[in-house]
Amino acid sequence: MDLSLSPDERAFQTEVSDWLRHNLDPALADKVRRGQRLTKADMEGWHRTLNGRGWLAPHWPKEYGGTGWSPIQRHIFEEECCRAYAPRVVPFGLSMLAPVLIKYGSEAQKKTWLPRILDGSDWWCQGYSEPGAGSDLASLKMRAVREGDHYILNGQKTWTTLGQYANMIFCLVRTSNEGKPQQGISFLMVDMTTPGVEVRPILLLEGTHEVNDVFFTDVRVPVENLVGEENKGWTYAKYLLTYERTNIAGIGFSMVALEELKQIAADQHRAGRPLAQDPLFAARMARAEIALNNARIANLHILWNAAQGAGNDSGNGASVGVESSMLKIKGTEIRQQIDALKRQALGAYAAPFQPEAFEPGYNGPTLGPDYAAPVARQYFNNRKISIFGGSNEIQKNIISKMMLGL
Amino acid sequence: MLADTLTRFVAQDYPLDARLAAGAGVPGYAPEKWRALADLGVHGALFDPRDGGYGGAGFDLMVVFEAVGRGLIVEPLLASAVLAGGALAQAADPKTKSGQKEHLAGLVSGEKQATLAHFEANDGWDPTHIETTARKTDGGWVLNGKKSVVRAAESADFLICSARSSGVPGDKDGLSLFLLEMDGPKDGVTLQSSQTIDGGRVSDITLGDVTLPETALIGRAGQAWAPLQSVLGRGVMCLSAEAVGLMDVIRDMTLEYLRTRKQFGQPIGRFQALQHRMATLVLEIEQARAAVINAAAALSGDTTDGIATARALSAAKYTVAEVGTLVAEEAVQMHGGMGMTWEYPLGHYVKRLIMIGHEMGDGDYHLSRYIRLGEAT
Ligand SMILES: Cc1cc2nc3c(=O)[nH]c(=O)nc-3n(C[C@H](O)[C@H](O)[C@H](O)COP(=O)(O)OP(=O)(O)OC[C@H]3O[C@@H](n4cnc5c(N)ncnc54)[C@H](O)[C@@H]3O)c2cc1C
Numbered sequence: 001m002d003l004s005l006s007p008d009e010r011a012f013q014t015e016v017s018d019w020l021r022h023n024l025d026p027a028l029a030d031k032v033r034r035g036q037r038l039t040k041a042d043m044e045g046w047h048r049t050l051n052g053r054g055w056l057a058p059h060w061p062k063e064y065g066g067t068g069w070s071p072i073q074r075h076i077f078e079e080e081c082c083r084a085y086a087p088r089v090v091p092f093g094l095s096m097l098a099p100v101l102i103k104y105g106s107e108a109q110k111k112t113w114l115p116r117i118l119d120g121s122d123w124w125c126q127g128y129s130e131p132g133a134g135s136d137l138a139s140l141k142m143r144a145v146r147e148g149d150h151y152i153l154n155g156q157k158t159w160t161t162l163g164q165y166a167n168m169i170f171c172l173v174r175t176s177n178e179g180k181p182q183q184g185i186s187f188l189m190v191d192m193t194t195p196g197v198e199v200r201p202i203l204l205l206e207g208t209h210e211v212n213d214v215f216f217t218d219v220r221v222p223v224e225n226l227v228g229e230e231n232k233g234w235t236y237a238k239y240l241l242t243y244e245r246t247n248i249a250g251i252g253f254s255m256v257a258l259e260e261l262k263q264i265a266a267d268q269h270r271a272g273r274p275l276a277q278d279p280l281f282a283a284r285m286a287r288a289e290i291a292l293n294n295a296r297i298a299n300l301h302i303l304w305n306a307a308q309g310a311g312n313d314s315g316n317g318a319s320v321g322v323e324s325s326m327l328k329i330k331g332t333e334i335r336q337q338i339d340a341l342k343r344q345a346l347g348a349y350a351a352p353f354q355p356e357a358f359e360p361g362y363n364g365p366t367l368g369p370d371y372a373a374p375v376a377r378q379y380f381n382n383r384k385i386s387i388f389g390g391s392n393e394i395q396k397n398i399i400s401k402m403m404l405g406l
Numbered sequence: 407m408l409a410d411t412l413t414r415f416v417a418q419d420y421p422l423d424a425r426l427a428a429g430a431g432v433p434g435y436a437p438e439k440w441r442a443l444a445d446l447g448v449h450g451a452l453f454d455p456r457d458g459g460y461g462g463a464g465f466d467l468m469v470v471f472e473a474v475g476r477g478l479i480v481e482p483l484l485a486s487a488v489l490a491g492g493a494l495a496q497a498a499d500p501k502t503k504s505g506q507k508e509h510l511a512g513l514v515s516g517e518k519q520a521t522l523a524h525f526e527a528n529d530g531w532d533p534t535h536i537e538t539t540a541r542k543t544d545g546g547w548v549l550n551g552k553k554s555v556v557r558a559a560e561s562a563d564f565l566i567c568s569a570r571s572s573g574v575p576g577d578k579d580g581l582s583l584f585l586l587e588m589d590g591p592k593d594g595v596t597l598q599s600s601q602t603i604d605g606g607r608v609s610d611i612t613l614g615d616v617t618l619p620e621t622a623l624i625g626r627a628g629q630a631w632a633p634l635q636s637v638l639g640r641g642v643m644c645l646s647a648e649a650v651g652l653m654d655v656i657r658d659m660t661l662e663y664l665r666t667r668k669q670f671g672q673p674i675g676r677f678q679a680l681q682h683r684m685a686t687l688v689l690e691i692e693q694a695r696a697a698v699i700n701a702a703a704a705l706s707g708d709t710t711d712g713i714a715t716a717r718a719l720s721a722a723k724y725t726v727a728e729v730g731t732l733v734a735e736e737a738v739q740m741h742g743g744m745g746m747t748w749e750y751p752l753g754h755y756v757k758r759l760i761m762i763g764h765e766m767g768d769g770d771y772h773l774s775r776y777i778r779l780g781e782a783t
Contacts, residue, residue: 134742136669159743204746205753206603211743270530270771271576278530280770340731343760348525348555350764353603367555367600367610368527376603380757383738384746391742393679 003297005076013076020084023049029085035374037208037358038087040123040165046087047120056118057094059243064102064110065118071303082252090162091247093117093124097170099243100187100236104228113189127157127171127190127214128237135394137172138181138234142216144173144188146223151175151188153196153219159388163199163212167192176231187233189225196220206380207355241390245324248389249331251296257338258292261285264345264371275345284344288337295330302327322402325395332385332392339379350376408451409473415446416477422751429480429605433561440481444516452487457495458514464643464705468698471644475651478755480605482521482558484644487513490520490566492640496633497583497625506585506624509564523553523567523586523611524634531767532576533638534631538613540569540582547571547584547623549594549616559609560599562588567613568634571627578631583624592616604761605754635716638766642719643705645762646698649726652759653691653733659752660684660737663744674740683736690729697725717779720772726762727769734759 005013028042050056058074060066069077089095098117101110116122133140142155153173163169169190176184190197196219202211228236265276265285275281302323343350349368357366357373366373386392400406420439428436443449451466453459461470467488474483491513498506512518529535538551549569559565565586573580586592594616599609625633664675664684674680704718734756738745745752763769 129743132668134669135674136671139669139671203748205748205757207748269528271532271535272528272530275530278770278774280774284770336735344763344768344770346764347531347768348608348764349527351555351602351604351761352600352608354600365598367598367608376761380603380753380760383735384743386739387742387746391739393677393739396679 003300005072009072009076012073013080016077016080017084019053020080020086023053024084024086028087031360032085032087034370035358035378036360036362039360042360043087043090043165044120044123047089050089051118051120056089057098059095060098060114061102064098064114071306072300075300075303079252079255082256085256088253090123091244092126092161092166092170093122093168095243095247096126096240097124097189100170100227100240103239104187104236108224109227122168123162123166124168124170125160125163125166125214127160127169129159130156131158135391137237138185140172140174140181140185142171142173144175144186144221146175149223150220151223151226153188153190153216153221155216157214157216158211159202160199160212160214161210161388163192163214164201164209169197169214170227172233172237175233182234184231185233185237186230187227187236188221189227190216190219190221194219194221204381204384206377208377208381210381242321242324244389245328245395248385249295249299249327250335250385251292251299251331254292254331254335254338255296257335257342258289260371261288261338261342261345264342264369267369267371268345268347270347281341281345284341288334288341291330291337292334295327295334298330299327322398325390325398328389329386329392329395335385336379336382339375339382342375343379346372346375353377408447409469411446412443412448412470412473412479413476415442416473416479420477420479422478422754425478425480426605426754430601432607434558434601434605434607435481435561437561439479440516440519443479443481443483448483449487449491449514449516452483453491453495453514457491458511464640464702464707467640467643467705468647468702471647472651472654474644475648475653475758476655478605478652478655478758482519482561482606484641484648485521485557486519486562487516488644489522489524489637489641490562490564492637493522493566493583493633494520494585494624496636497630499625505621509585512563518563519558519561520564520566521556521558521562522637523556523559523565524638525554525556525766526552527554529575531771533634534578534581535575536568536570536581537575538567538569540571540584540627542571542627543617546617546619546621549584549613549618551613553611553613555608556611557606557608559611560597560607564588565611566624567611568630569613573628580628581630581634582627583630583634584618584622585624586616586618586622602761604758635712639716639719640705641766642723642772643698643701645765646694646701646719646722646726649730649759649762650691650695650698652755652762653694653726653730656733656737656752656755656759657687657691659755660687660740663741667742667744680740683740687733687736690732694722694726694729697722713779713783717776720767720776720779723767724769724772724776727772730759730762731769 057065058067058069062068130140144151144153171188175186196217198215200213201209266274268275349372352367450459451461454462494510541548567584570580571582594614596612597609667674701718701722704715744750
């Protein structure tokens with residue numbers, strides 16, 4: 001694997017960063033940088049801008065609207081977007097459902113849903129987890145009973161991220177109680193405006209509304225919204241999760257966070273000298289940097305190998321199977337480590353908490369340096385990344401079983 | 407005994423919802439709970455009999471603040487009784503400052519609330535690195551400078567404020583303490599205030615040519631380091647004990663969750679991957695408790711060996727920072743999504759435990775201080 005960028009790749013990097021400079025609204029980037037809450041319109045706007053350029057779905061096969069980029073190019077693109085403080089593209093339709101439809105959906109489903117994902121007509125959310133089915137996802141209970149041309153849904157999904165904005169939800173549902181629990185699961189696409197769907201907010205520990213409970217009472221779903229075969233949903237669900245995990249690793253976000261950390265440590269003074277020169281803190285930062293660099297290369301290596309692998313299914317080698325578990329564990333640990341260091345670096349100024357400062361348009365004063373406001377909140381909020389997408393413990397179980405044969 | 411009373415008070419009269427609402431509002435705590443705590447005698451337990459209290463030793467602080475942690479009590483006992491009250495008690499000259507004696511009595515009884523305005527943005531937790539200045543004038547003093555992230559300042563009846571009357575930042579000599587009445591707007595004193603992520607309110611206090619009468623000086627000019635050092639040490643003691651109280655609650659909640667939450671047809675506590683981690687938490691919490699007991703003993707014993715006491719205090723604060731972070735992060739992780747929610751109480755204890763590392767020195771500061779003090783012996 002050659003790690004240095006080729007002239008073509010460097011040119012590509014310049015093209016991306018130029019384009020971002022001209023097309024990413026500075027006010028929007030500023031919101032991202034300051035950790036302010038993005039409105040639905042903010043997220044939809046960025047989605048549209050990327051789609052307008054044809055860069056929304058780099059991981060899709062070209063025929064459906066992908067870019068045909070190499071893994072290295074995709075990696076460059078992601079890093080440049082992070083560096084420019086572009087909003088994170090909402091992944092549920094684009095990076096979770098779409099790969100499943102492309103691999104397992106009917107022609108009619110691809111024709112109907114993929115263009116709507118691209119143009120932003122639908123906002124998807126993910127209905128996997130239930131109160132009793134988290135790590136043990138296969139124990140899910142939400143029932144779907146076939147009645148003529150419809151399934152009738154009853155049950156509850158939970159932790160549904162950004163469900164408050166969504167009009168569509170893909171759900172794992174139980175269509176059979178025969179055999180192993182994995183064997184009776186189906187994958188359904190549900191219109192959330194159907195009568196009987198109710199969304200209720202769950203607040204996270206730092207007070208943000210990101211996730212929801214979604215209740216289903218006699219919700220009628222047309223059978224053509226079944227993806228693949230009835231009772232085969234577990235296969236599709238697992239395939240989707242490898243995408244989700246790779247996405248969570250978020251190396252690009254950690255790179256930006258590390259730069260922010262360095263700036264904070266240069267700016268914060270401890271009894272007359274910059275914190276960056278404190279030997280204990282400098283050692284902590286160096287460890288994080290080394291770990292991040294290692295993970296970045298390991299990440300590239302895995303993507304590169306996947307791309308070389310014959311018969312990679314989406315044509316772009318996006319699916320990396322069990323290795324996605326490794327990427328997820330390392331990526332999330334490093335991100336959390338950097339978030340903790342940013343918090344530590346602020347000293348007493350980590351404590352002030354002004355919810356109004358995270359609201360769009362807030363330009364009032366905040367207590368402490370202007371970079372301080374979102375830091376503690378981000379630290380607490382990002383404890384989630386080692387929990388969702390399959391907790392890091394579950395990832396280790398997967399590695400032990402699938403990779404190590406233990 | 408007092409600890410049991412406090413625990414019962416929290417269980418019966420101070421539900422978590424009320425605490426969260428008070429912590430997020432103004433003045434950042436519940437004044438009626440403040441009075442109730444005073445009636446229970448909590449304030450008095452933090453003062454030496456010499457100063458009108460009935461406690462005040464290291465173990466008294468430990469017992470009360472473990473209970474403060476367990477109860478997630480947001481009322482500013484540390485800021486008012488231990489820090490401001492301690493500074494008044496230790497620095498004031500009892501013969502000459504009759505007015506200051508009344509102030510002290512108000513803090514012991516809980517009728518008044520004060521706070522210590524000492525730390526500054528660039529001090530890096532070094533309590534001698536004070537840049538705020540106090541200039542002597544004919545009739546008194548003029549203060550200039552800025553104090554950072556002072557807890558419970560908006561609601562304070564008065565501030566105990568440190569300033570440098572001579573020397574340069576880093577000098578022990580030349581620090582002085584002043585009493586600023588806050589009974590109304592005060593010329594030159596500006597507060598910028600905010601709630602905190604763990605509950606309660608803080609302020610940055612800007613002092614611009616604040617004129618004070620001669621009587622505002624507490625004790626002797628330039629001689630405040632000895633009382634300050636003692637008071638800040640007691641503050642470190644309280645925070646460390648509070649951390650242990652929080653950890654006890656977090657441990658119990660997590661253990662209960664491991665026993666009751668079922669996945670894969672069994673309690674998640676049956677998975678060895680989690681058993682070992684829970685075991686680690688339990689044994690580390692006992693190490694943290696030991697560090698706090700050691701610090702309390704050092705404070706309670708004969709205080710001739712100041713360096714040994716200071717090292718024991720830094721060892722405790724360092725230990726609770728390390729163990730506290732581990733306990734907080736592991737507890738959330740082992741709860742899965744549930745630990746991330748506002749509604750489930752765990753997160754509120756976790757936030758407070760983490761934020762204790764942002765008061766009066768983080769783990770790295772106290773580790774360095776421990777090393778430095780060791781070299782000095
Ligand atoms: C902020 C946030 C957003 C989310 N968004 C979504 C979403 O949009 N859609 C969706 O469907 N879900 C979402 N989730 C749910 C997420 O996927 C689950 O929280 C996760 O799968 C863990 O399940 P749980 O919370 O029920 O924890 P549990 O499964 O109860 O786990 C509790 C603890 O036990 C451990 N554990 C469980 N089993 C084992 C084992 N066999 N061995 C060792 N340790 C084990 C876990 O690792 C964890 O530490 C989200 C969660 C959060 C916190």
